[in-house]
Amino acid sequence: MQDRPTRSALYIPGSKDRALDKARGLPVDVILFDLEDAVTPDAKIAARDTLFAALAGGGYGARQRIVRINALDTSWGTADAAAVAAMDCDAILLPKVNSPADVDALAALLPDLPIWAMMETPQGVLNAAAIAAHPCIAGFVMGTNDLAKDIGSRGRPALMMxxxxxxxAAKSAGIVALDGVYNAFQDDDGLRAECAQGRDMGFDGKTLIHPAQIAITNATFGPSDDDIALARRQISAFEAAKVAGEGVAVVDGKIVENLHIVTAKATLAKAAAIAALEN
Known part of the structure; x- marks a missing residue:
């Protein structure tokens, strides 16, 4: 269980003052300040100063602030990393991670800042376990659009493996895993379905391209009132069973063992973390 909610992670262009200011009031768990895809080549250098000033100005509350730089093999990547070193942020997001060597290269430039990896290439997926195990890696972000392009696939089913x-790999290493974006930002039903699928798979949250996607994503990846009530009843019933010398309890006609209590406690901890972030 991560100690900070990651239900929703919204990409914000680092070059747009208005968008950077608007992000201060959005009910999103993670802000992905973007210096890569959301910034045109002619604006990339100026975007570093724009983003530095926005982060220095504060106002983002308890949201996680993660800066996505350009890949280190581009003409902007190394200078991006140097600029991020002076920014008031929580982590740096590295695109096109193919192997642990890519993480090593960034860690050499920023040894004290947690690194998140964009998993968006076939080679990166094949090396996922080794990348996740890197001591500097704190999270995975699925780059489903780039991955589909590189594979030549169409549709989410082709990306399931x-x-x-x-x-x-992420769960094995105990790091955060965020699902990829849903491109049709006006399709609420489609977004809700894909969020539910990602949640049920085990993702900790979803990356977003538009503020209109936040509410549905937060609701889907956060525990519902029914989830919280069930967790409390399971814990109470199991504690009563232990007092009675029993190893299991029964709630709603279903067996409740210790493994279910671990999940129930994680649900309550997540609900508490969300409440703390939103208050």
């Missing part, structure tokens, strides 16, 4: 490989 890659998603599951990265998810298993």
């Amino acid at each position: 890659a998603l599951q490989m990265c998810l298993l």
